[in-house]
Amino acid sequence: DTDGDFAAIQGEEFHHGLFFVLCRCRAGIVPISVAGFRYNRRFMTIRQASAGDCHTIAQFNTAMALETEHVHLPPERILAGVEAVVRDRTKGVYYVAEVSGEVVGQLMLTYEWSDW
Structure with a gap:
């Protein structure tokens, strides 16, 4: 399956039930999809973020900026950035x-380095 610059090249299942797909992209070969696994006796699913996840991701980003950089970022600015990435995969991709x-966690893959 090929989606833009991402192409699935290999899938593997591990003894903990974790399944991931290695994909080739500009950054090289990276794991980008996890079907699901048990975490703390509960089933965890990793999936590509959708428009319905944007507010949660923006809240996480705002909290992370405060915790790691001691910076108060404007929530509307963060939300606009998250929405832009979710709408346009050429900017990057979020997984939750x-x-x-x-939603208990997130990962963003982007084509360029950025603090935010």
Whole structure:
């Protein structure tokens, strides 16, 4: 399956039930998709973020900026950036981790280095 610059080249399953797909992109070969695995006795799913995840991702980004950089970023600016990435994969791609239907983590892949 090829989507833009991402092409799945290999999938492997490990003893913990973790399944990931290695993909080739501009950054090289990276794992970008996890079907699901158990975490703390609960099933965790990793999936590509959708428009419905943007507010949660923006809240996580705002909290991360405060915790790691001691910076208060404007929430509307963060939300606009997250929405732009979710809408346009040429800017990057977000993945979210869900437990019991709740987003509990995120990962962003981008083509250039940026603090935010």
